[in-house]
Amino acid sequence: MSEQFDDWQRRIDAVWADADLDDQARIEAIDALADELGAEHPVALFERAGARDSAGHEVDAEPLYRAALAAGLDPRRRVRATIQLASTIRNLGKTEEALALLRDAYAAGADAELHDEASAFYALALASAGDPTRGLSIALQALAPHLTLYTRSVGAYARELVAPDEGSMP
Numbered sequence: 578m579s580e581q582f583d584d585w586q587r588r589i590d591a592v593w594a595d596a597d598l599d600d601q602a603r604i605e606a607i608d609a610l611a612d613e614l615g616a617e618h619p620v621a622l623f624e625r626a627g628a629r630d631s632a633g634h635e636v637d638a639e640p641l642y643r644a645a646l647a648a649g650l651d652p653r654r655r656v657r658a659t660i661q662l663a664s665t666i667r668n669l670g671k672t673e674e675a676l677a678l679l680r681d682a683y684a685a686g687a688d689a690e691l692h693d694e695a696s697a698f699y700a701l702a703l704a705s706a707g708d709p710t711r712g713l714s715i716a717l718q719a720l721a722p723h724l725t726l727y728t729r730s731v732g733a734y735a736r737e738l739v740a741p742d743e744g745s746m747p
Contacts, residue, residue, distance in 0.1 A: 604632055656694075673706070683715070
């Protein structure tokens, strides 16, 4: 990244970190910074989408996420945008499309960037789609490696939720 872009990103991060901004002020600040990159810049589109999404304006965020993904994002932002778009469209009732997006992110495997985050939103989408047991299994499998105790047990119980004959504890 260039020094100029690094400075821009620091300013974006500062807007996100500013707890004194209300939703509208955050949107306006993000939009002003996004204008510096240009209306069609993928990162600008992504940040605009996130500001609206965070403010509860999912209908406005959805096309911006789609445009950001179509315009080409770096790999980390691409995963973030996919997760955020999926969460947004789940909230808009497009559960099947959200599941498809999150299924792909989840299927990338535990070593993939933001896999735990993708797992969390995949679990939520599964619950919205009427499959909360599978969602719980995925959430527990993502959590298990982070536990200081009972990692093996929680992982086995999580698998047992969806495949009772395969996940039984010894």
